[in-house]
Amino acid sequence: SSGINAEYGGTKFADVRLLAKSQGIEELFTYDELKLYRTIKNRIKVELEKKWKIAPGKLTLTQPTFFSRMTGKPPATVHDEYWHIHTDTEQYERFHYTTLLYLNTYKRDFEGGRFMFDTPRYNNTVHPKAGRVSMFTSGIENPHHVERVITGVRYAITIPFTCDPNYGISDPQS
Secondary structure: OOOOOOOOOOOOOOOHHHHHHHOOOOOOOOHHHHHHHHHHHHHHHHHHHHHOOOOOOOOEEOOOOEEEEEOOOOOOOHHHOOOOOEOHHHHOOOOOEEEEEEOOOEOOOEEOOOEEEOOOOOOOEEOOOOOOEEEEEOOOOOOEEEOOOOEEOEEEEEEEEEOOOOOOOOOOOO
16 A cells, blocks of 8 residues: 555544545555455444344444544643543434444553443443454443553554434445
């Protein structure tokens, strides 16, 4: 893959496809990379449908799907402070179900960075492990935060889903 130069900060997201085109890169992802993404996304979708007994075809991908890169560096803005308790629908109204695919492993690749649910009924901690998927409903029933990363870099991809056809999007094609 070709390199892309971008600076990220605050709550801004970069549309990497538009950024790539602006730098003369026509095909950002190969056919095989997109096929792998669709395969993973569809496997996660099937598991969500089973867990929450959602009829096939009612659940669709929504946006934004994004990679997160968390480090122990001081935050540039308050929006970079990922360790505050929140719910995903506070920031992303479209999310009905949030899934996280961890791309590296706690205690091997980074310290800190555990995913923590914060509810009066329970406190459940997820230890990120490469290939592990965490899934949960995105509303007020699941307040959570990510523990501050102390050393290393924590990587994950967030793949959100919705039951509202007005918020659904199709898979990326290039």
